[in-house]
Amino acid sequence: MDPDEVEFLGEKQYVTIIPTFNSGVIHLISGDVGPFRASLPVRTPLWMAINLKQQQKCKIQQPDWMDVERLESIREDEKLSRTFTKMPNEHYMVIAKLLLGCASDDIPRADEIRTIIKDIWDIRMSKIRSSVDALVKNAGSYAAVDNLTVMEINSIRPILPHALDQLHRIKASRKRPGTQSLGTTTFVSSSNNRSSFPSTSFIS
Protein backbone atom coordinates (compact mmCIF):
# COMPACT_ATOMS: atom_id res chain seq x y z
CA MET A 1 0.00 0.00 0.00
CA ASP A 2 1.18 3.47 -0.78
CA PRO A 3 2.35 5.36 2.35
CA ASP A 4 -0.10 8.13 1.43
CA GLU A 5 -2.87 5.59 1.70
CA VAL A 6 -1.73 4.43 5.13
CA GLU A 7 -1.82 8.09 6.12
CA PHE A 8 -5.27 8.44 4.60
CA LEU A 9 -6.55 5.67 6.90
CA GLY A 10 -4.94 7.25 9.95
CA GLU A 11 -6.35 10.69 9.22
CA LYS A 12 -9.86 9.74 10.23
CA GLN A 13 -8.77 9.28 13.85
CA TYR A 14 -10.18 11.93 16.15
CA VAL A 15 -8.06 14.51 17.95
CA THR A 16 -8.94 17.43 20.17
CA ILE A 17 -8.52 20.96 18.89
CA ILE A 18 -8.93 24.37 20.49
CA PRO A 19 -10.58 26.55 17.88
CA THR A 20 -9.95 30.26 17.64
CA PHE A 21 -13.33 30.91 16.07
CA ASN A 22 -17.01 30.43 16.72
CA SER A 23 -19.21 28.36 14.51
CA GLY A 24 -22.15 26.03 14.61
CA VAL A 25 -22.07 22.33 14.01
CA ILE A 26 -20.67 21.12 10.69
CA HIS A 27 -22.79 18.32 9.32
CA LEU A 28 -20.23 16.11 7.68
CA ILE A 29 -21.31 13.00 5.83
CA SER A 30 -19.33 11.01 8.38
CA GLY A 31 -21.14 12.68 11.26
CA ASP A 32 -21.55 16.02 13.01
CA VAL A 33 -18.55 17.96 14.24
CA GLY A 34 -18.71 20.96 16.55
CA PRO A 35 -20.11 23.36 17.58
CA PHE A 36 -16.95 25.44 17.74
CA ARG A 37 -16.48 27.95 20.52
CA ALA A 38 -13.27 29.91 20.67
CA SER A 39 -10.86 28.34 23.23
CA LEU A 40 -13.21 25.44 24.06
CA PRO A 41 -11.81 22.01 23.17
CA VAL A 42 -13.71 20.02 20.55
CA ARG A 43 -13.09 16.65 18.87
CA THR A 44 -12.52 16.58 15.11
CA PRO A 45 -11.09 14.09 12.65
CA LEU A 46 -7.35 14.51 12.15
CA TRP A 47 -7.67 15.54 8.51
CA MET A 48 -9.96 18.36 9.55
CA ALA A 49 -7.76 19.40 12.46
CA ILE A 50 -4.77 19.66 10.12
CA ASN A 51 -6.72 21.71 7.65
CA LEU A 52 -7.96 24.11 10.33
CA LYS A 53 -4.46 24.34 11.74
CA GLN A 54 -3.12 25.23 8.30
CA GLN A 55 -5.67 27.99 8.15
CA GLN A 56 -4.54 29.08 11.62
CA LYS A 57 -8.01 28.52 12.94
CA CYS A 58 -7.06 26.26 15.82
CA LYS A 59 -4.45 24.79 18.09
CA ILE A 60 -4.21 21.02 18.20
CA GLN A 61 -3.95 19.25 21.55
CA GLN A 62 -1.62 16.33 21.51
CA PRO A 63 -3.30 13.00 22.31
CA ASP A 64 -2.79 11.76 25.90
CA TRP A 65 -0.24 9.22 24.84
CA MET A 66 1.89 11.77 23.04
CA ASP A 67 3.63 12.74 26.18
CA VAL A 68 7.30 12.32 27.05
CA GLU A 69 6.78 10.26 30.24
CA ARG A 70 4.13 8.01 28.71
CA LEU A 71 6.23 7.41 25.63
CA GLU A 72 9.37 6.72 27.64
CA SER A 73 7.58 3.99 29.55
CA ILE A 74 6.22 2.56 26.30
CA ARG A 75 9.75 2.53 24.94
CA GLU A 76 11.05 0.68 28.01
CA ASP A 77 8.24 -1.88 27.80
CA GLU A 78 8.95 -2.41 24.14
CA LYS A 79 12.64 -2.87 24.86
CA LEU A 80 12.03 -5.41 27.64
CA SER A 81 9.32 -7.38 25.91
CA ARG A 82 10.30 -10.07 23.49
CA THR A 83 6.98 -9.75 21.75
CA PHE A 84 5.27 -6.66 20.39
CA THR A 85 3.54 -4.54 23.00
CA LYS A 86 0.21 -2.95 22.24
CA MET A 87 0.68 0.58 20.98
CA PRO A 88 -1.48 3.35 22.49
CA ASN A 89 -2.98 3.95 19.07
CA GLU A 90 -3.16 1.82 15.97
CA HIS A 91 -1.99 4.76 13.89
CA TYR A 92 0.58 6.15 16.32
CA MET A 93 3.18 6.70 13.62
CA VAL A 94 0.85 8.51 11.21
CA ILE A 95 -0.59 10.71 13.95
CA ALA A 96 2.83 11.53 15.33
CA LYS A 97 4.22 12.34 11.91
CA LEU A 98 1.33 14.57 10.93
CA LEU A 99 0.99 16.40 14.25
CA LEU A 100 4.71 16.93 14.66
CA GLY A 101 4.78 18.11 11.08
CA CYS A 102 2.05 20.72 11.16
CA ALA A 103 1.47 21.52 14.83
CA SER A 104 4.85 21.19 16.53
CA ASP A 105 4.33 24.71 17.96
CA ASP A 106 1.30 23.37 19.87
CA ILE A 107 3.15 20.39 21.34
CA PRO A 108 5.47 20.89 24.29
CA ARG A 109 8.80 19.02 24.03
CA ALA A 110 8.05 18.12 20.42
CA ASP A 111 11.66 17.25 19.63
CA GLU A 112 11.93 14.79 22.53
CA ILE A 113 8.66 13.18 21.51
CA ARG A 114 9.90 12.85 17.96
CA THR A 115 13.06 11.08 19.15
CA ILE A 116 11.28 8.65 21.47
CA ILE A 117 8.73 7.69 18.85
CA LYS A 118 11.54 7.10 16.40
CA ASP A 119 13.21 4.87 19.03
CA ILE A 120 10.03 2.87 19.56
CA TRP A 121 9.64 2.44 15.83
CA ASP A 122 13.28 1.30 15.51
CA ILE A 123 12.97 -1.25 18.31
CA ARG A 124 9.84 -2.68 16.76
CA MET A 125 11.31 -2.73 13.27
CA SER A 126 14.29 -4.69 14.50
CA LYS A 127 11.94 -7.22 16.12
CA ILE A 128 10.02 -7.40 12.86
CA ARG A 129 13.22 -8.13 10.94
CA SER A 130 14.27 -10.97 13.19
CA SER A 131 10.75 -12.41 13.21
CA VAL A 132 10.57 -12.32 9.44
CA ASP A 133 13.93 -14.02 9.30
CA ALA A 134 12.79 -16.75 11.69
CA LEU A 135 9.48 -17.21 9.91
CA VAL A 136 11.10 -17.64 6.52
CA LYS A 137 13.87 -19.91 7.82
CA ASN A 138 11.31 -22.15 9.44
CA ALA A 139 9.20 -22.08 6.30
CA GLY A 140 6.13 -21.21 8.35
CA SER A 141 2.70 -21.55 6.86
CA TYR A 142 1.19 -18.78 8.97
CA ALA A 143 2.04 -16.51 11.85
CA ALA A 144 0.20 -14.35 14.32
CA VAL A 145 1.06 -10.67 13.91
CA ASP A 146 -0.84 -9.33 16.88
CA ASN A 147 -0.25 -5.74 17.95
CA LEU A 148 1.50 -4.76 14.75
CA THR A 149 0.10 -1.48 13.44
CA VAL A 150 -0.96 -0.82 9.88
CA MET A 151 2.16 1.11 9.02
CA GLU A 152 4.40 -1.57 10.48
CA ILE A 153 2.64 -4.27 8.52
CA ASN A 154 2.94 -2.15 5.43
CA SER A 155 6.69 -1.92 5.96
CA ILE A 156 7.11 -5.69 5.47
CA ARG A 157 4.94 -5.67 2.40
CA PRO A 158 5.45 -6.90 -0.23
CA ILE A 159 8.65 -8.66 0.83
CA LEU A 160 7.28 -11.02 3.51
CA PRO A 161 4.10 -12.11 1.72
CA HIS A 162 6.09 -12.60 -1.47
CA ALA A 163 8.73 -14.68 0.29
CA LEU A 164 6.00 -16.86 1.78
CA ASP A 165 4.33 -17.14 -1.64
CA GLN A 166 7.57 -18.54 -3.03
CA LEU A 167 7.99 -20.93 -0.12
CA HIS A 168 4.45 -22.07 -0.66
CA ARG A 169 5.22 -22.81 -4.30
CA ILE A 170 8.27 -24.82 -3.35
CA LYS A 171 6.34 -26.78 -0.76
CA ALA A 172 3.47 -27.44 -3.16
CA SER A 173 5.84 -28.76 -5.82
CA ARG A 174 7.82 -30.89 -3.38
CA LYS A 175 4.93 -32.43 -1.67
CA ARG A 176 4.51 -36.07 -2.49
CA PRO A 177 2.61 -38.59 -0.44
CA GLY A 178 4.82 -40.26 2.11
CA THR A 179 7.57 -37.68 2.09
CA GLN A 180 8.18 -35.61 5.12
CA SER A 181 6.64 -32.19 4.90
CA LEU A 182 8.94 -29.25 4.99
CA GLY A 183 6.70 -26.58 6.23
CA THR A 184 4.12 -27.26 8.82
CA THR A 185 6.52 -26.71 11.65
CA THR A 186 4.51 -24.36 13.72
CA PHE A 187 6.16 -21.03 13.95
CA VAL A 188 3.17 -20.19 15.99
CA SER A 189 1.65 -22.97 17.96
CA SER A 190 -1.88 -21.66 18.17
CA SER A 191 -3.69 -18.40 18.19
CA ASN A 192 -4.21 -18.71 21.94
CA ASN A 193 -0.62 -17.69 22.06
CA ARG A 194 -1.69 -14.15 21.35
CA SER A 195 1.73 -12.59 21.24
CA SER A 196 3.38 -15.07 19.06
CA PHE A 197 4.90 -12.97 16.33
CA PRO A 198 7.71 -13.17 17.11
CA SER A 199 7.22 -16.49 18.69
CA THR A 200 9.24 -16.10 21.82
CA SER A 201 11.55 -18.97 21.10
CA PHE A 202 12.79 -17.40 17.91
CA ILE A 203 13.60 -14.02 19.29
CA SER A 204 16.85 -13.08 20.98
Add this chain to the structure above:
Amino acid sequence: MNIDIDINFSDNLEASVDEDDEIQLTPAEAIALMEEAWINEKFAPEILPHKLELVECLLGQISYMEDNLRSLNSTDFKKIIHQLEVDRLRFLISSYLRTRLEKIETYVMPILDEENERIQQGVELYLTKQELKFAKDFAEDLQHHFDNITTTRLPREEWNQECVKPNIHSFVFLKSKEEVEGIVIDDGNDEDGDLVDLNRGSQMIISYKSVANLVKNGDVHLI
Protein backbone atom coordinates in the same frame (compact mmCIF):
# COMPACT_ATOMS: atom_id res chain seq x y z
CA MET B 1 -22.81 35.24 4.12
CA ASN B 2 -23.51 32.90 6.93
CA ILE B 3 -25.37 30.21 5.11
CA ASP B 4 -25.51 27.15 7.23
CA ILE B 5 -25.77 23.87 5.49
CA ASP B 6 -28.30 21.82 7.22
CA ILE B 7 -28.61 18.43 5.82
CA ASN B 8 -30.76 16.01 7.59
CA PHE B 9 -28.74 12.91 8.01
CA SER B 10 -31.08 11.37 10.49
CA ASP B 11 -32.63 9.46 7.60
CA ASN B 12 -30.70 6.28 7.70
CA LEU B 13 -29.58 4.86 4.45
CA GLU B 14 -30.31 1.37 3.45
CA ALA B 15 -27.56 -0.83 2.28
CA SER B 16 -27.98 -4.50 2.04
CA VAL B 17 -25.05 -6.27 3.53
CA ASP B 18 -26.21 -9.80 3.10
CA GLU B 19 -28.32 -10.96 0.23
CA ASP B 20 -31.17 -11.60 2.60
CA ASP B 21 -31.29 -9.17 5.45
CA GLU B 22 -31.41 -5.46 4.89
CA ILE B 23 -29.40 -3.65 7.49
CA GLN B 24 -29.83 -0.02 8.39
CA LEU B 25 -26.60 1.89 8.08
CA THR B 26 -25.65 5.38 9.07
CA PRO B 27 -23.43 7.23 6.56
CA ALA B 28 -20.51 6.87 8.99
CA GLU B 29 -21.00 3.10 9.09
CA ALA B 30 -21.28 3.01 5.31
CA ILE B 31 -17.94 4.82 5.03
CA ALA B 32 -16.30 2.41 7.46
CA LEU B 33 -17.58 -0.56 5.44
CA MET B 34 -16.41 1.08 2.22
CA GLU B 35 -12.91 1.47 3.67
CA GLU B 36 -12.93 -2.16 4.66
CA ALA B 37 -14.09 -3.19 1.20
CA TRP B 38 -11.34 -1.03 -0.35
CA ILE B 39 -8.58 -2.65 1.68
CA ASN B 40 -10.01 -6.14 1.18
CA GLU B 41 -10.14 -5.60 -2.55
CA LYS B 42 -6.61 -4.18 -2.53
CA PHE B 43 -5.07 -7.24 -0.92
CA ALA B 44 -7.28 -10.15 -1.93
CA PRO B 45 -5.74 -11.84 -4.97
CA GLU B 46 -9.14 -12.62 -6.52
CA ILE B 47 -12.02 -10.26 -7.22
CA LEU B 48 -14.47 -10.10 -4.30
CA PRO B 49 -18.26 -9.90 -4.37
CA HIS B 50 -19.24 -6.38 -5.38
CA LYS B 51 -20.48 -3.73 -2.95
CA LEU B 52 -22.71 -1.85 -5.34
CA GLU B 53 -25.19 -0.78 -2.65
CA LEU B 54 -22.43 0.84 -0.61
CA VAL B 55 -20.93 2.59 -3.61
CA GLU B 56 -24.26 3.92 -4.78
CA CYS B 57 -25.28 5.03 -1.34
CA LEU B 58 -22.06 6.98 -0.84
CA LEU B 59 -22.15 8.47 -4.35
CA GLY B 60 -25.64 9.67 -3.51
CA GLN B 61 -24.35 11.31 -0.33
CA ILE B 62 -21.57 12.98 -2.28
CA SER B 63 -23.79 14.45 -4.95
CA TYR B 64 -26.30 15.63 -2.36
CA MET B 65 -23.48 17.35 -0.49
CA GLU B 66 -22.05 18.88 -3.65
CA ASP B 67 -25.42 20.33 -4.58
CA ASN B 68 -25.58 21.98 -1.19
CA LEU B 69 -22.04 23.27 -1.42
CA ARG B 70 -22.79 25.26 -4.56
CA SER B 71 -24.69 27.79 -2.53
CA LEU B 72 -21.81 28.36 -0.11
CA ASN B 73 -19.25 31.11 -0.45
CA SER B 74 -15.94 29.53 -1.37
CA THR B 75 -14.07 31.44 1.33
CA ASP B 76 -16.31 29.95 3.99
CA PHE B 77 -14.19 27.54 6.00
CA LYS B 78 -17.09 25.14 6.20
CA LYS B 79 -17.11 24.79 2.47
CA ILE B 80 -13.42 23.93 2.52
CA ILE B 81 -13.97 21.25 5.12
CA HIS B 82 -16.97 19.79 3.33
CA GLN B 83 -15.07 19.79 0.06
CA LEU B 84 -12.15 18.00 1.66
CA GLU B 85 -14.44 15.32 3.03
CA VAL B 86 -16.08 14.89 -0.36
CA ASP B 87 -12.64 14.57 -1.97
CA ARG B 88 -11.65 11.92 0.54
CA LEU B 89 -14.77 9.93 -0.21
CA ARG B 90 -14.31 10.35 -3.94
CA PHE B 91 -10.78 9.01 -3.64
CA LEU B 92 -11.95 6.06 -1.56
CA ILE B 93 -14.68 5.05 -3.99
CA SER B 94 -12.60 5.67 -7.13
CA SER B 95 -9.64 3.77 -5.79
CA TYR B 96 -11.91 0.86 -4.85
CA LEU B 97 -13.50 0.76 -8.30
CA ARG B 98 -10.13 1.14 -10.04
CA THR B 99 -8.72 -1.79 -8.07
CA ARG B 100 -11.59 -3.96 -9.23
CA LEU B 101 -11.19 -2.80 -12.80
CA GLU B 102 -7.50 -3.69 -12.78
CA LYS B 103 -8.33 -7.18 -11.54
CA ILE B 104 -11.05 -7.57 -14.14
CA GLU B 105 -8.61 -6.60 -16.89
CA THR B 106 -5.79 -8.80 -15.66
CA TYR B 107 -7.89 -11.89 -15.03
CA VAL B 108 -10.66 -11.25 -17.52
CA MET B 109 -10.98 -14.83 -18.86
CA PRO B 110 -11.04 -16.70 -15.53
CA ILE B 111 -13.36 -14.06 -14.06
CA LEU B 112 -15.83 -14.39 -16.93
CA ASP B 113 -15.70 -18.19 -16.63
CA GLU B 114 -16.48 -17.96 -12.91
CA GLU B 115 -19.32 -15.54 -13.51
CA ASN B 116 -20.78 -17.86 -16.12
CA GLU B 117 -20.68 -20.66 -13.60
CA ARG B 118 -22.45 -18.48 -11.08
CA ILE B 119 -25.11 -17.62 -13.64
CA GLN B 120 -25.65 -21.31 -14.28
CA GLN B 121 -25.86 -22.09 -10.58
CA GLY B 122 -28.24 -19.19 -10.14
CA VAL B 123 -26.13 -17.61 -7.40
CA GLU B 124 -25.30 -13.94 -6.94
CA LEU B 125 -22.58 -12.61 -9.27
CA TYR B 126 -19.38 -11.03 -7.98
CA LEU B 127 -19.37 -8.34 -10.65
CA THR B 128 -21.96 -5.59 -10.94
CA LYS B 129 -23.99 -5.44 -14.13
CA GLN B 130 -21.78 -2.57 -15.31
CA GLU B 131 -18.56 -4.40 -14.47
CA LEU B 132 -19.78 -7.50 -16.24
CA LYS B 133 -20.45 -5.49 -19.37
CA PHE B 134 -16.99 -3.95 -19.10
CA ALA B 135 -15.42 -7.39 -18.68
CA LYS B 136 -17.22 -8.77 -21.72
CA ASP B 137 -16.31 -5.77 -23.87
CA PHE B 138 -12.73 -5.89 -22.67
CA ALA B 139 -12.44 -9.59 -23.46
CA GLU B 140 -13.94 -9.00 -26.88
CA ASP B 141 -11.51 -6.14 -27.61
CA LEU B 142 -8.66 -8.43 -26.61
CA GLN B 143 -9.91 -11.32 -28.74
CA HIS B 144 -10.30 -8.97 -31.67
CA HIS B 145 -6.74 -7.70 -31.27
CA PHE B 146 -5.24 -11.16 -31.06
CA ASP B 147 -7.34 -12.33 -33.98
CA ASN B 148 -5.91 -9.45 -35.99
CA ILE B 149 -2.32 -10.41 -35.31
CA THR B 150 -2.42 -14.08 -35.61
CA THR B 151 -5.10 -14.64 -38.22
CA THR B 152 -5.50 -18.34 -38.73
CA ARG B 153 -2.25 -19.40 -37.17
CA LEU B 154 -3.27 -19.05 -33.55
CA PRO B 155 -6.46 -20.76 -32.60
CA ARG B 156 -8.33 -18.94 -29.88
CA GLU B 157 -8.28 -21.93 -27.54
CA GLU B 158 -4.54 -21.80 -27.60
CA TRP B 159 -4.13 -18.31 -26.27
CA ASN B 160 -7.01 -18.71 -23.87
CA GLN B 161 -4.93 -21.35 -22.13
CA GLU B 162 -2.16 -18.88 -21.51
CA CYS B 163 -4.34 -16.60 -19.38
CA VAL B 164 -3.10 -15.27 -16.10
CA LYS B 165 -4.99 -16.59 -13.11
CA PRO B 166 -4.97 -15.03 -9.66
CA ASN B 167 -2.74 -16.83 -7.17
CA ILE B 168 -5.28 -17.58 -4.48
CA HIS B 169 -2.56 -19.07 -2.29
CA SER B 170 -0.84 -15.70 -1.93
CA PHE B 171 -0.21 -14.52 1.61
CA VAL B 172 -2.28 -11.78 3.20
CA PHE B 173 -2.49 -10.01 6.55
CA LEU B 174 -5.82 -10.12 8.29
CA LYS B 175 -7.58 -8.96 11.40
CA SER B 176 -10.39 -10.99 12.85
CA LYS B 177 -13.73 -9.41 13.69
CA GLU B 178 -15.19 -12.56 15.21
CA GLU B 179 -14.07 -15.68 17.04
CA VAL B 180 -13.32 -18.17 14.29
CA GLU B 181 -12.47 -21.79 14.94
CA GLY B 182 -10.82 -24.40 12.82
CA ILE B 183 -9.31 -22.51 9.90
CA VAL B 184 -7.58 -25.08 7.72
CA ILE B 185 -4.05 -23.99 6.97
CA ASP B 186 -3.29 -24.10 3.27
CA ASP B 187 0.28 -25.32 3.16
CA GLY B 188 0.44 -26.27 -0.48
CA ASN B 189 -0.92 -29.69 0.18
CA ASP B 190 -4.20 -31.04 -1.08
CA GLU B 191 -4.67 -32.93 2.13
CA ASP B 192 -6.08 -31.16 5.13
CA GLY B 193 -3.49 -29.07 6.89
CA ASP B 194 -3.24 -27.89 10.47
CA LEU B 195 -6.12 -26.09 12.09
CA VAL B 196 -5.89 -22.68 13.68
CA ASP B 197 -8.37 -20.58 15.65
CA LEU B 198 -8.75 -16.82 15.62
CA ASN B 199 -9.74 -14.65 18.55
CA ARG B 200 -11.64 -11.48 17.96
CA GLY B 201 -9.17 -8.72 17.15
CA SER B 202 -6.24 -11.01 16.54
CA GLN B 203 -4.04 -10.50 13.50
CA MET B 204 -2.33 -13.02 11.28
CA ILE B 205 -0.43 -13.55 8.07
CA ILE B 206 -1.78 -16.55 6.24
CA SER B 207 -2.49 -17.92 2.77
CA TYR B 208 -5.55 -16.23 1.28
CA LYS B 209 -7.02 -19.59 0.33
CA SER B 210 -7.41 -20.51 4.01
CA VAL B 211 -9.53 -17.45 4.73
CA ALA B 212 -11.19 -16.50 1.42
CA ASN B 213 -14.65 -17.38 2.73
CA LEU B 214 -14.09 -15.50 5.98
CA VAL B 215 -13.11 -12.38 4.02
CA LYS B 216 -16.24 -12.67 1.90
CA ASN B 217 -18.61 -13.18 4.80
CA GLY B 218 -16.99 -10.42 6.83
CA ASP B 219 -15.69 -12.45 9.79
CA VAL B 220 -12.19 -11.18 9.06
CA HIS B 221 -10.89 -8.24 7.07
CA LEU B 222 -7.56 -7.80 5.36
CA ILE B 223 -5.05 -5.22 6.58
Add this chain to the structure above:
Amino acid sequence: MFCEKAYTLIKELSRSEDTLPPYNTELVTAVINETKHLRDQNEEDAHTSNNDDSNAGTSLLPTVRIRHAAVKRNVRCLLAYHYNRIRCLRTMRWEFGSILPADIKSNLSASEIEWFSRYSRTLAAYMRSIGEEGVNLAVDLRPPKAMYIEVRCLTDYGKFELNDGSVILLKKDSRHYLPRAECEELIRQGVFQHID
Protein backbone atom coordinates in the same frame (compact mmCIF):
# COMPACT_ATOMS: atom_id res chain seq x y z
CA MET C 1 17.96 -22.07 -34.06
CA PHE C 2 14.27 -22.41 -33.38
CA CYS C 3 12.64 -19.59 -31.46
CA GLU C 4 15.61 -17.30 -31.60
CA LYS C 5 13.62 -14.60 -33.34
CA ALA C 6 10.82 -14.87 -30.83
CA TYR C 7 13.35 -14.46 -28.06
CA THR C 8 14.77 -11.34 -29.73
CA LEU C 9 11.27 -9.91 -29.91
CA ILE C 10 10.70 -10.33 -26.18
CA LYS C 11 14.11 -9.02 -25.30
CA GLU C 12 13.56 -5.90 -27.36
CA LEU C 13 10.38 -5.16 -25.43
CA SER C 14 11.79 -5.86 -21.99
CA ARG C 15 14.83 -3.69 -22.67
CA SER C 16 12.68 -0.58 -23.00
CA GLU C 17 10.61 -0.79 -19.89
CA ASP C 18 9.13 2.67 -19.68
CA THR C 19 8.65 3.42 -23.33
CA LEU C 20 6.94 1.53 -26.06
CA PRO C 21 9.41 0.65 -28.86
CA PRO C 22 8.15 0.72 -32.48
CA TYR C 23 6.03 -2.31 -33.35
CA ASN C 24 8.42 -4.77 -34.97
CA THR C 25 6.33 -5.94 -37.91
CA GLU C 26 9.28 -7.58 -39.60
CA LEU C 27 10.23 -9.77 -36.67
CA VAL C 28 6.62 -10.61 -35.81
CA THR C 29 6.06 -11.76 -39.38
CA ALA C 30 9.27 -13.77 -39.26
CA VAL C 31 8.17 -15.54 -36.08
CA ILE C 32 4.74 -16.25 -37.53
CA ASN C 33 6.34 -17.65 -40.68
CA GLU C 34 8.71 -19.83 -38.70
CA THR C 35 5.78 -21.15 -36.69
CA LYS C 36 3.81 -21.80 -39.84
CA HIS C 37 6.76 -23.60 -41.39
CA LEU C 38 7.26 -25.82 -38.33
CA ARG C 39 3.60 -26.74 -38.31
CA ASP C 40 3.60 -27.56 -42.00
CA GLN C 41 6.58 -29.82 -41.53
CA ASN C 42 4.95 -31.56 -38.64
CA GLU C 43 1.77 -32.08 -40.58
CA GLU C 44 3.75 -33.57 -43.40
CA ASP C 45 5.64 -35.93 -41.10
CA ALA C 46 2.47 -36.91 -39.32
CA HIS C 47 1.01 -37.75 -42.67
CA THR C 48 4.05 -39.81 -43.58
CA SER C 49 4.02 -41.78 -40.36
CA ASN C 50 0.30 -42.42 -40.65
CA ASN C 51 0.80 -43.99 -44.03
CA ASP C 52 3.82 -45.93 -42.94
CA ASP C 53 3.54 -48.85 -40.57
CA SER C 54 7.25 -49.46 -40.47
CA ASN C 55 9.68 -48.02 -37.92
CA ALA C 56 10.35 -44.97 -40.07
CA GLY C 57 7.15 -43.45 -38.68
CA THR C 58 8.12 -43.76 -35.04
CA SER C 59 11.61 -42.48 -35.64
CA LEU C 60 10.12 -39.16 -36.73
CA LEU C 61 8.51 -38.74 -33.35
CA PRO C 62 11.35 -36.95 -31.52
CA THR C 63 11.67 -34.44 -34.37
CA VAL C 64 7.95 -33.81 -34.36
CA ARG C 65 7.99 -33.28 -30.62
CA ILE C 66 10.83 -30.79 -30.78
CA ARG C 67 9.07 -28.85 -33.50
CA HIS C 68 5.87 -28.88 -31.50
CA ALA C 69 7.69 -27.48 -28.46
CA ALA C 70 9.17 -24.78 -30.68
CA VAL C 71 5.73 -23.88 -32.01
CA LYS C 72 4.41 -23.57 -28.47
CA ARG C 73 7.30 -21.37 -27.46
CA ASN C 74 6.86 -19.13 -30.45
CA VAL C 75 3.17 -18.75 -29.73
CA ARG C 76 3.91 -17.95 -26.14
CA CYS C 77 6.44 -15.28 -27.08
CA LEU C 78 4.08 -13.73 -29.62
CA LEU C 79 1.36 -13.55 -27.02
CA ALA C 80 3.69 -12.08 -24.43
CA TYR C 81 4.94 -9.47 -26.90
CA HIS C 82 1.50 -8.32 -27.93
CA TYR C 83 -0.10 -8.60 -24.52
CA ASN C 84 2.59 -6.59 -22.76
CA ARG C 85 2.38 -3.86 -25.36
CA ILE C 86 -1.35 -3.70 -24.70
CA ARG C 87 -0.73 -3.43 -20.95
CA CYS C 88 1.58 -0.55 -21.62
CA LEU C 89 -1.02 1.15 -23.83
CA ARG C 90 -3.56 0.62 -21.11
CA THR C 91 -1.40 2.52 -18.64
CA MET C 92 -1.11 5.31 -21.18
CA ARG C 93 -4.88 5.52 -21.51
CA TRP C 94 -5.05 6.24 -17.79
CA GLU C 95 -2.23 8.76 -17.97
CA PHE C 96 -2.94 10.65 -21.16
CA GLY C 97 -6.64 10.13 -21.68
CA SER C 98 -8.23 8.98 -24.89
CA ILE C 99 -5.91 10.88 -27.23
CA LEU C 100 -2.44 9.44 -27.64
CA PRO C 101 0.61 11.66 -28.16
CA ALA C 102 1.71 11.54 -31.80
CA ASP C 103 5.17 10.14 -31.04
CA ILE C 104 3.62 7.16 -29.26
CA LYS C 105 0.98 6.62 -31.88
CA SER C 106 3.62 6.36 -34.60
CA ASN C 107 5.13 3.35 -32.80
CA LEU C 108 1.93 1.34 -32.86
CA SER C 109 0.54 -1.20 -35.27
CA ALA C 110 -2.82 -0.56 -36.90
CA SER C 111 -4.40 -3.19 -34.70
CA GLU C 112 -2.96 -1.61 -31.56
CA ILE C 113 -4.38 1.77 -32.52
CA GLU C 114 -7.72 0.09 -32.99
CA TRP C 115 -7.43 -1.70 -29.64
CA PHE C 116 -6.64 1.58 -27.94
CA SER C 117 -9.71 3.32 -29.25
CA ARG C 118 -11.89 0.31 -28.42
CA TYR C 119 -10.49 0.22 -24.89
CA SER C 120 -11.07 3.95 -24.50
CA ARG C 121 -14.66 3.50 -25.54
CA THR C 122 -15.21 0.49 -23.27
CA LEU C 123 -13.69 2.31 -20.31
CA ALA C 124 -15.61 5.55 -20.93
CA ALA C 125 -18.86 3.61 -21.20
CA TYR C 126 -18.13 1.90 -17.88
CA MET C 127 -17.30 5.15 -16.09
CA ARG C 128 -20.51 6.73 -17.38
CA SER C 129 -22.50 3.78 -16.05
CA ILE C 130 -21.42 4.14 -12.40
CA GLY C 131 -24.00 5.63 -10.07
CA GLU C 132 -26.47 8.17 -11.37
CA GLU C 133 -24.11 10.65 -12.99
CA GLY C 134 -21.10 8.50 -13.77
CA VAL C 135 -17.69 8.73 -12.09
CA ASN C 136 -14.44 9.73 -13.75
CA LEU C 137 -12.01 7.17 -12.36
CA ALA C 138 -9.01 8.77 -14.04
CA VAL C 139 -8.96 11.52 -11.40
CA ASP C 140 -8.66 11.31 -7.60
CA LEU C 141 -5.69 9.01 -8.05
CA ARG C 142 -4.06 9.98 -4.74
CA PRO C 143 -5.55 10.57 -1.31
CA PRO C 144 -6.38 14.27 -0.98
CA LYS C 145 -3.96 16.40 0.99
CA ALA C 146 -4.35 19.93 2.25
CA MET C 147 -5.48 21.44 -0.99
CA TYR C 148 -6.26 24.91 0.20
CA ILE C 149 -3.53 27.44 0.66
CA GLU C 150 -3.57 30.99 1.88
CA VAL C 151 -2.62 33.66 -0.60
CA ARG C 152 -2.31 37.44 -0.48
CA CYS C 153 -3.36 39.39 -3.50
CA LEU C 154 -0.63 41.76 -4.66
CA THR C 155 -2.62 43.76 -7.19
CA ASP C 156 -6.18 44.95 -7.80
CA TYR C 157 -6.94 42.06 -10.09
CA GLY C 158 -10.73 42.33 -10.11
CA LYS C 159 -13.20 39.50 -10.39
CA PHE C 160 -11.94 35.93 -10.52
CA GLU C 161 -14.11 32.94 -11.24
CA LEU C 162 -13.35 29.67 -9.54
CA ASN C 163 -13.89 26.24 -11.03
CA ASP C 164 -17.02 25.78 -8.98
CA GLY C 165 -18.55 28.84 -10.64
CA SER C 166 -18.31 31.18 -7.67
CA VAL C 167 -16.76 34.60 -8.23
CA ILE C 168 -14.46 36.35 -5.80
CA LEU C 169 -13.14 39.89 -5.87
CA LEU C 170 -9.36 40.12 -5.75
CA LYS C 171 -8.28 43.43 -4.26
CA LYS C 172 -4.78 44.50 -3.36
CA ASP C 173 -3.73 43.09 0.03
CA SER C 174 -6.85 40.94 0.35
CA ARG C 175 -6.26 37.43 1.73
CA HIS C 176 -7.91 34.31 0.43
CA TYR C 177 -8.03 30.59 1.09
CA LEU C 178 -8.17 28.98 -2.31
CA PRO C 179 -7.63 25.58 -3.85
CA ARG C 180 -3.94 25.18 -4.54
CA ALA C 181 -4.58 24.06 -8.11
CA GLU C 182 -6.52 27.20 -8.93
CA CYS C 183 -3.94 29.53 -7.42
CA GLU C 184 -0.87 28.21 -9.12
CA GLU C 185 -1.32 30.14 -12.34
CA LEU C 186 -1.93 33.44 -10.54
CA ILE C 187 1.04 32.86 -8.26
CA ARG C 188 3.23 32.41 -11.33
CA GLN C 189 1.80 35.61 -12.80
CA GLY C 190 2.66 37.46 -9.62
CA VAL C 191 -0.94 38.28 -8.75
CA PHE C 192 -0.87 36.15 -5.61
CA GLN C 193 1.74 35.63 -2.99
CA HIS C 194 1.61 32.32 -1.13
CA ILE C 195 1.55 32.85 2.63
CA ASP C 196 3.03 29.93 4.55
